[in-house]
Amino acid sequence: MNILPLNNPTLTPIYILIIIIAASMLTRIIAFLMNKMNRFKKDMTVVYLIRDIINYIIYFIALMVILQFFGINLTGTLLSLGIVGIAVSFAAKDIISNLFSGIILILGKSIKVGDTLEIHDKKGVVERVTLRSTIIVDDFGVKDNIPNSTLTNDAYLLFKKPEKYRVDIVTGLALDVDVEEFASYITKKILEYDEISKEPEPEVFAKEISFKQSKVKVSFWVKDFNSKDKYRLIVINEIRKYVVKGGKYE
Known part of the structure; x- marks a missing residue:
């Protein structure tokens, strides 16, 4: 069953554009509201985790809705993903590894925003921990993206964020x-x-x-x-x- 009517194909591009804009605006509004909530300011790591998860959900839903305009059967698509999943998993193993490593790092609170991290001759203050990578900033303002799988597999030095x-x-x-x-x-x-x-x-x-x-x-x-x-x-x-x-x- 289609979520939206497809009776007027000429309006399809407009519908798709509206969905994309709405999804983008919704993610921005949620990020703005979360940054304004004082209870989150003490741990920005949690803010980034929640925001990333919400963003993925919103864009996934938007993608599913857009597919309806092209008559793609979602049930069949999801089933076919199971068939090709094994092949895709080999190609995406690094992405999946980083994803699960990011969840472990964030939920385990082993690395938090404001901590100083040193790994593989790179050292800087943790600016953000995402589901895929950890971003650090060195003394010269240079940013480095460290894959989360590297942090779970390799040794690193961590200097915890001080209270002041x-x-x-x-x-x-x-x-x-x-x-x-x-x-x-x-x-x-x-x-x-x-x-x-x-x-x-x-x-x-x-x-x-x-x-x-x-x-x-x-x-x-x-x-x-x-x-x-x-x-x-x-x-x-x-x-x-x-x-x-x-x-x-x-």
């Missing part, structure tokens, strides 16, 4: 700027942001002094790995405001 992440900013201050006043000001400003940890408190260290300037290091901790760059920029801007005003910014 330290951010260091080194800056220069004019010699007429009071370093202690700067430290008091910037510490107070940093603590105004909820995502920045109150314990341990932000710190300002004197690095060196020259005939032109004093160098100091501002250190603070953030609660979310993904917010490190955001708050680094915010604090740098607060430092800039203070320096531009000659240490008299309020």
Whole structure:
């Protein structure tokens, strides 16, 4: 039995286009809603797993509906897949291996977003764990896709994600700027942001002094790995405001 009527073949391309657009929009909406749910933010690995599974289901359903327009019998198709399944399985064994390895990694929570992973001379922070591969980002921003089957078969080093992440900013201050006043000001400003940890408190260290300037290091901790760059920029801007005003910014 056809899911949709096929009485008007001229409208078939339009129907197919609508289905594709609807499926794409639905996956985007679901991803947006999941990213907005606070309970998921603590473990982005779970978010990516659920999103991948939902995406596969949506696109599978869309494909089945589209096949109806071409008069393809779904029951016969699925049965035929069983006949050729053995041959296909040999060709797709790597894909299947990565798929099951991804499920094991995610459900076992052995590797999570924010962990530091080192394998086969590659090292980086885990950005995402999908059903097929694990994506890491090195210190230079270069991304590497590690097949999940490699992670389940080969040895690797894993440094678990800390609860807090330290951010260091080194800056220069004019010699007429009071370093202690700067430290008091910037510490107070940093603590105004909820995502920045109150314990341990932000710190300002004197690095060196020259005939032109004093160098100091501002250190603070953030609660979310993904917010490190955001708050680094915010604090740098607060430092800039203070320096531009000659240490008299309020």
